[in-house]
Amino acid sequence: MSEKNKEIFLGPLSKNNPVIVQVLGICSALAVTAQMEPALVMSLSLTAVLAFASVIISLMRNTIPNRIRIIVQLVVIAALVIIVDQILKAFAYEVSKLLSVYVGLIITNCILMGRLEAFALGNKPWPAFLDGVGNGIGYSIILLIIAFFRELLGSGTLFGHQVIPQICYDWGYENNGLMILPPMALIVAGCIIWVQRAKNPEMQED
Template sequence: MSELFSKKNKEVFFTPIGLNNPVTVQVLGICSALAVTAQLKPAIVMGLSVTIIVAFANVIISLLRNTIPNRIRIIVQLVVVAALVTIVSQVLKAFAYDVSVQLSVYVGLIITNCILMGRLEAFAMQNKPWESFLDGIGNGLGYAKVLVIVAFFRELLGSGALFGIQIVPESFYEMGYSNNGLMLMPPMALIICACIIWFERSRNKELQEKN
């Protein structure tokens, strides 16, 4: 048991959430971060879906890693990811229909999410299943973290609500406050993402490159 949570494994799990975040440091998976973050609920569902898919795709590829012929490895990886995406998409349709309608094509497009192929190629092809699983969960949560932060600000400032519940009181609107329409547009997601990167880089000196 102690080996399962060794220091190295902890590192595999925690660095993608913090210092080597797939979105803010590696700048992967930006497209879906723009598309589904206008509200918190779809952002959380999206984050969880990606986490589950990365984790299990990592495990499956890691189990198969010694048998996959090198020349067709991308196709094999795609088949595994596509199968998992289809399962997740069907589960969402069955148990959370409203959210799956909101997410529309973006669940299907998880297959093109750069984080997935990146992790499979860079990690799962060289490591054992358990490490790969931790790496997948870590990367998925790192992705979900950014999505949730972006969605929090976009929903709060753009619609004055969180999880669809009105947060900004009616009296504010009567005093002349109004929702920021720009927050609901994709450009603002980029700017909030940039602010997160700005914040992280100013806190962690090792993220700043030397010119």
């Protein structure tokens, strides 16, 4: 992997993270992060769609008529999302019920359109693939961190397994119901942004 490709792949994981730096794809980050499992499946789905869409658009980039390029991108994304949705319904039915409409909403996820328009349309398939996977993983990391705190503090579980021992409840510990509600995802995301900016002084605005 060349230096440039490495940058393309690793950039979105921290310095150019789609969720906490570019603040894209926030909507789904709020909706599916009450528990780890749907967050993980959503992350995998989005990463798969983004990687494939990037490669396909990149392969088609020299044929796409400029005036309908957004429509072409949307058709490719929509087709991939429907395929993912159908596969989940067939092989991961329980999870597909949890995600319900949010899989369909990957179509409107800003990260997808943003990466296709900004990167895949002007680059060869391999860098486009790395960019797609990189951004997908960057999105996934944030989703999983948010889901970790929301599930742990909101339900006392992780991936559905009880991790806070019963004895804590006996001593008066209570799950924080507020963590289950969507606004807390925004606040946790805010905290992550805070930590990241504090560690990278060059990202701080005046």
